[in-house]
Amino acid sequence: MVTSKKMRVILALALVLGVTVGGFSFDVHSFPDPIGKGDFLISGGFGLGKLYPNYWHSSALLGGSLAVEYALPINFALTVGGELGFSGSNLKGYSGYDSDISLLEIPVIARVAWHPNWEVKNLDTYVLAKIGYGFGVWAGDDNWDNPNGFIFGTNIGVRYFFTQALGVFAEGGYEYHHLDSDGFAPSAFGVKFITLGLTLKP
Numbered sequence: 001m002v003t004s005k006k007m008r009v010i011l012a013l014a015l016v017l018g019v020t021v022g023g024f025s026f027d028v029h030s031f032p033d034p035i036g037k038g039d040f041l042i043s044g045g046f047g048l049g050k051l052y053p054n055y056w057h058s059s060a061l062l063g064g065s066l067a068v069e070y071a072l073p074i075n076f077a078l079t080v081g082g083e084l085g086f087s088g089s090n091l092k093g094y095s096g097y098d099s100d101i102s103l104l105e106i107p108v109i110a111r112v113a114w115h116p117n118w119e120v121k122n123l124d125t126y127v128l129a130k131i132g133y134g135f136g137v138w139a140g141d142d143n144w145d146n147p148n149g150f151i152f153g154t155n156i157g158v159r160y161f162f163t164q165a166l167g168v169f170a171e172g173g174y175e176y177h178h179l180d181s182d183g184f185a186p187s188a189f190g191v192k193f194i195t196l197g198l199t200l201k202p
Contacts, residue, residue, distance in 0.1 A: 027117040029075050032124045034164045034201065035115065037073040041081075042066070043169060045197025051089040051103060053188035061190045063087025065197075067111065077117060083109040083130070089190070101140035103188060105179065107151055108132050124159040128171065136179040136188070147179035147187055159199055167199040 031037065049061040069081030088104040109132030115124055136147040153175030161167035177190040 027119065028077060028114075030117050031071055031077045031115055032117045032119070033121055034161055035071055035124060037071050039071045039201055041069040041071070041079065041199055041201055043069070043197055043199040045169070045171070045195040047085070047087065047192050047195040049087075049175070049190055049192035049194075051091075051188055051190040053089075053091060053103065059089045059091050061087055061089045061192065063105075063192075065107075065195065069111065069113065077115040079113045079115065079126075081111050083107070083111055083132070085109070087190070087192075101138065103147075103179070104137045104139055105134045105177065105190070107134045107177065109151055113157070122161040122167075124157075124161070124167070124169075126157045126159070128155040128157055128173070129153075130155070130175060134177050134179055145181045147181040149178040149180045149189075151175065151177050153192070155195075161199075161201075165201050167201070169195075169197055169199050171195045 035041070044066050045064065047063050047065060050058050051061040052058045063086050065083050065085035067081060067083040069079040072078045072080060085107045086104070087107065088102055090102045109130050111128060111130045113126040113128040115126045118125065130151065130153045132151040134149055134151050138144040138146060153173060155171040155173030155175065157169055157171040159167050159169035172194045175192040177192070179189065180187045
């Protein structure tokens, strides 16, 4: 009788453990549905972050981006691609006087992402690494040398497809933009925290 009870407890624990492990298992080789090897993903989004220029208080950094990714035809769920964007921030009060100045930036970024397949239909999650270069432009009251610099970051993304061709996505993490000027001009760095948008799979 005692042995029978112990057996039932062991079987129950094994069942719970099996369901738990099975619920969190994933496939590293195949892409989540509906993405397939050789597919292209075109994503447009709106990003939000903060800009930290020298001599100013921080300011909101807003912008948009367009990314194109390719699902590699290999035995691992990787996409590679590129991203082009536009962001800007309006600043006032440089060096103690009231000036109307904006910093605009065009980032050019390479991206690589791993897409673990949790085998949940229409759900795509991914871990994303980025590296690139930003071309900055000071616009407004002062004529300064334009700042440029490297971009790098990591994000975690989630995407849900409503149809085989259309989905929505959100990416969050830390994307660092270092904009440095060689001449007489302030430098700045920005951090983008989140991007929301739509994905099209042709």
